Amino acid sequence: MKNLLVAQSGGPTTAINATLAGVLHGARQSGKVGTVYGGLHGIQGILQQKLVNLSAAFATEEELQRLKVTPAAILGSCRYKLPTPQADEAVYKAIVEILQANNIGVFVYIGGNDSMDTVAKLSAYFKQNKVDIAVMGAPKTIDNDLCETDHTPGFGSAAKYVAFTFAELVRDCHVYPVASVTVVEVMGRDAGWLTASAALANVADKGPDFICLPEHPFNEEAFLQKLAAPLQQHRPVVVAVSEGIKTATGAYVGEQSANATDAFGHKQLAGVGQYLEKRIKERYGCKVRSVQLNLMQRCAAHLASATDLNEAFELGSTAALAGAQGTTGQMACIQRLSNTPYTVSYQTTPVEKVANQVKHVPKEWITPDGSGVTQEMIDYLLPLVQGHVEPVMENGLPSYAPLFY
Amino acid sequence: MKNLLVAQSGGPTTAINATLAGVLHGARQSGKVGTVYGGLHGIQGILQQKLVNLSAAFATEEELQRLKVTPAAILGSCRYKLPTPQADEAVYKAIVEILQANNIGVFVYIGGNDSMDTVAKLSAYFKQNKVDIAVMGAPKTIDNDLCETDHTPGFGSAAKYVAFTFAELVRDCHVYPVASVTVVEVMGRDAGWLTASAALANVADKGPDFICLPEHPFNEEAFLQKLAAPLQQHRPVVVAVSEGIKTATGAYVGEQSANATDAFGHKQLAGVGQYLEKRIKERYGCKVRSVQLNLMQRCAAHLASATDLNEAFELGSTAALAGAQGTTGQMACIQRLSNTPYTVSYQTTPVEKVANQVKHVPKEWITPDGSGVTQEMIDYLLPLVQGHVEPVMENGLPSYAPLFY
Numbered sequence: 001m002k003n004l005l006v007a008q009s010g011g012p013t014t015a016i017n018a019t020l021a022g023v024l025h026g027a028r029q030s031g032k033v034g035t036v037y038g039g040l041h042g043i044q045g046i047l048q049q050k051l052v053n054l055s056a057a058f059a060t061e062e063e064l065q066r067l068k069v070t071p072a073a074i075l076g077s078c079r080y081k082l083p084t085p086q087a088d089e090a091v092y093k094a095i096v097e098i099l100q101a102n103n104i105g106v107f108v109y110i111g112g113n114d115s116m117d118t119v120a121k122l123s124a125y126f127k128q129n130k131v132d133i134a135v136m137g138a139p140k141t142i143d144n145d146l147c148e149t150d151h152t153p154g155f156g157s158a159a160k161y162v163a164f165t166f167a168e169l170v171r172d173c174h175v176y177p178v179a180s181v182t183v184v185e186v187m188g189r190d191a192g193w194l195t196a197s198a199a200l201a202n203v204a205d206k207g208p209d210f211i212c213l214p215e216h217p218f219n220e221e222a223f224l225q226k227l228a229a230p231l232q233q234h235r236p237v238v239v240a241v242s243e244g245i246k247t248a249t250g251a252y253v254g255e256q257s258a259n260a261t262d263a264f265g266h267k268q269l270a271g272v273g274q275y276l277e278k279r280i281k282e283r284y285g286c287k288v289r290s291v292q293l294n295l296m297q298r299c300a301a302h303l304a305s306a307t308d309l310n311e312a313f314e315l316g317s318t319a320a321l322a323g324a325q326g327t328t329g330q331m332a333c334i335q336r337l338s339n340t341p342y343t344v345s346y347q348t349t350p351v352e353k354v355a356n357q358v359k360h361v362p363k364e365w366i367t368p369d370g371s372g373v374t375q376e377m378i379d380y381l382l383p384l385v386q387g388h389v390e391p392v393m394e395n396g397l398p399s400y401a402p403l404f405y
Numbered sequence: 406m407k408n409l410l411v412a413q414s415g416g417p418t419t420a421i422n423a424t425l426a427g428v429l430h431g432a433r434q435s436g437k438v439g440t441v442y443g444g445l446h447g448i449q450g451i452l453q454q455k456l457v458n459l460s461a462a463f464a465t466e467e468e469l470q471r472l473k474v475t476p477a478a479i480l481g482s483c484r485y486k487l488p489t490p491q492a493d494e495a496v497y498k499a500i501v502e503i504l505q506a507n508n509i510g511v512f513v514y515i516g517g518n519d520s521m522d523t524v525a526k527l528s529a530y531f532k533q534n535k536v537d538i539a540v541m542g543a544p545k546t547i548d549n550d551l552c553e554t555d556h557t558p559g560f561g562s563a564a565k566y567v568a569f570t571f572a573e574l575v576r577d578c579h580v581y582p583v584a585s586v587t588v589v590e591v592m593g594r595d596a597g598w599l600t601a602s603a604a605l606a607n608v609a610d611k612g613p614d615f616i617c618l619p620e621h622p623f624n625e626e627a628f629l630q631k632l633a634a635p636l637q638q639h640r641p642v643v644v645a646v647s648e649g650i651k652t653a654t655g656a657y658v659g660e661q662s663a664n665a666t667d668a669f670g671h672k673q674l675a676g677v678g679q680y681l682e683k684r685i686k687e688r689y690g691c692k693v694r695s696v697q698l699n700l701m702q703r704c705a706a707h708l709a710s711a712t713d714l715n716e717a718f719e720l721g722s723t724a725a726l727a728g729a730q731g732t733t734g735q736m737a738c739i740q741r742l743s744n745t746p747y748t749v750s751y752q753t754t755p756v757e758k759v760a761n762q763v764k765h766v767p768k769e770w771i772t773p774d775g776s777g778v779t780q781e782m783i784d785y786l787l788p789l790v791q792g793h794v795e796p797v798m799e800n801g802l803p804s805y806a807p808l809f810y
Contacts, residue, residue: 012576012580041581041582070576071573071576072576072579072580073580076579076580076581076582077580077581078581163802164707164803167802167803167805168476168701168704168705168706168707168803169701169704171417171475171476171477171704171805171808172417172476172700172703173700174477174481174808174810175417175477175478175481175482176446176481176483176484177446177450177481177810200802203799203800204798204799204800204802204803204804205802205803205804205805206808289700291697291700291701292696292697292699293701294697295574295577295578295587295694296570296573296696296701298577299573299574299576300573301573302569302573302708303707303708382801385801385802386801387801393609394608394609395608395609395787396787396790396792397605397608397609397610397790398569398572398573398609398610399609400572400576400610403576405579
């Protein structure tokens with residue numbers, strides 16, 4: 001019986017270890033996999049032969065459950081762009097050698113669109129060179145920008161963090177009866193899905209006043225003018241901005257502040273939040289703050305969505321099962337069957353359709369003036385943030401699965 | 406039967422509405438209070454006669470429970486320094502008139518050390534002028550810097566947020582096997598209690614490598630040198646810094662960056678996190694990030710400590726009961742009786758001992774080199790973050806008590 005190798009790549013998320021747990025589960029269910037090995041730090045660590053025995057480390061259901069609720073990538077990650085075989089075939093030969101030396105029959109790579117590029121290249125090379133190793137992708141990204149899947153694992157938990165945090169921030173920002181603006185910067189260079197999730201704060205309470213996504217060209221003057229009315233009424237304003245909002249000419253808004261220099265004459269690359277903070281202060285002279293949700297939004301395991309972790313697990317399992325049955329060059333994906341009740345099915349899709357592509361927010365889900373999202377967006381998002389996950393705790397504090405690196 | 410007036414002041418917290426709920430509960434328990442009124446936006450709104458009927462708004466146990474788990478100040482807040490009677494007696498006369506017009510027999514003010522200054526001044530003035538209104542304080546601050554109470558409501562929940570968030574951030578920062586530094590800035594201008602809570606992340610998993618508090622003079626050169634060893638070993642480093650760390654001469658470290666100018670020639674007041682980010686980058690040229698926990702740390706109701714909310718409730722109740730029995734010029738406070746099992750008693754203390762004072766972290770609870778905290782600190786903090794609070798939800802999203810303003 002051949003073994004399975006799994007690795008994690010790209011930015012960590014709350015759900016990427018749930019997918020890993022799913023891979024372990026799927027490999028066991030298949031009845032066709034011997035040992036499951038984990039490659040440390042993605043393809044980069046595999047090239048350094050850094051393999052660990054995951055079957056032994058997560059032998060019990062309890063250990064698997066703890067892995068499922070552990071944030072960030074337990075195997076470590078990398079940002080490594082696999083060259084084409086034409087550019088550097090030696091890398092491919094090295095990978096084949098290491099995989100064959102460990103009797104690997106299936107390789108599952110968990111990651112975003114860059115990682116799916118790796119899956120596409122490796123599976124094509126293996127096919128061409130008659131290397132009998134199935135290569136499968138399992139999706140992961142808080143950005144939710146992968147094509148061919150209704151949504152991506154990690155997104156639902158990040159969206160839940162954004163929704164809850166905006167509900168709390170709006171309450172916090174409203175306590176003083178003075179004109180003020182709070183600009184909250186959310187991750188997403190190219191796609192606005194996560195920033196759009198701020199609108200969920202409106203479902204049961206009160207959310208941000210304006211939501212600005214990268215998909216809608218940002219008109220600074222129009223934006224500043226929209227603040228005038230609430231500020232004249234001495235109302236606090238809360239704005240959700242995606243880090244990737246762009247002007248009509250396609251320049252990142254945050255980059256406009258790149259001319260700023262510090263005391264040492266160095267260029268300062270402030271984010272879009274800090275940039276807008278300055279512009280609003282100049283225009284209105286009122287109290288202005290910028291807040292970055294920063295790394296917290298992608299690793300807040302304490303606020304994970306149960307729906308997200310369960311789906312992440314199922315996708316890992318789907319990828320492992322399909323690989324064990326000989327499927328290669330495919331990514332596990334989610335098809336949404338219905339919103340009420342929320343039902344999905346798990347499929348696989350050719351990885352070339354996913355690699356290096358970006359799924360943007362549809363223009364119809366953004367309000368015409370670009371300062372909010374439609375009910376369709378809310379209906380899409382709402383099922384993804386459902387369900388409380390109880391973290392594994394010790395003395396009332398989080399106790400995660402042990403690290404391998 | 407006379408009525409009770411309650412108001413909230415200073416920065417919002419996760420627990421300040423739990424104290425308000427406790428005031429309502431205590432007033433009912435006393436059998437000596439008619440209607441409970443809330444003053445909007447602290448003493449400032451009271452002076453504008455902005456009073457609402459809380460007894461009617463929170464008539465049921467269910468409504469009271471929802472209020473208890475709602476973050477930020479439901480009555481709104483203010484930052485208003487009451488002048489002395491010598492400077493402006495008219496303000497006092499106006500307050501007396503408004504309170505008497507509403508048949509108020511007890512006034513409870515929920516806030517930090519500035520608010521306790523208001524309680525001290527008002528109660529002294531009322532005594533001197535034979536105004537038969539009891540004035541009581543109920544403590545509140547995430548900074549935990551009030552004297553005469555073992556700890557303050559709002560702190561336990563903020564500390565829990567800091568502990569969980571550091572556990573998650575450390576996991577996130579470790580996924581790439583490269584030298585990197587993440588500087589996480591935590592609130593606390595004068596006292597390091599909240600920053601010290603980052604050490605709790607170590608209890609069940611892994612916390613920050615260095616913890617820098619305002620109570621220990623910050624030696625920049627020594628700090629930079631401590632980073633050398635882990636960075637040479639290509640290890641990610643996570644640092645918790647209090648926003649208020651100071652040099653040996655007492656200058657805020659963050660203020661040293663005040664010479665920076667932006668593209669418009671304006672001074673930039675970057676925080677200490679951004680300042681250290683630049684200095685570390687200059688010295689080591691490695692990947693450096695700064696993260697601010699910002700407003701999230703004071704309003705994260707989704708991660709509230711049950712211990713904190715229950716104690717906040719009891720302190721509100723204690724203040725209301727004592728006021729109804731004629732006690733005046735006192736603040737409700739917590740006395741810790743034992744750590745294991747954790748037991749406390751609720752008392753009152755003369756408010757003059759609290760007003761305008763700051764309770765610092767004891768020097769003995771900081772490691773001699775100023776880069777961490779001792780086991781005594783962990784033992785002190787651990788009971789305060791215990792217990793999960795289920796938020797009131799609607800469609801899986803937080804549904805808070807309605808706002809009055």
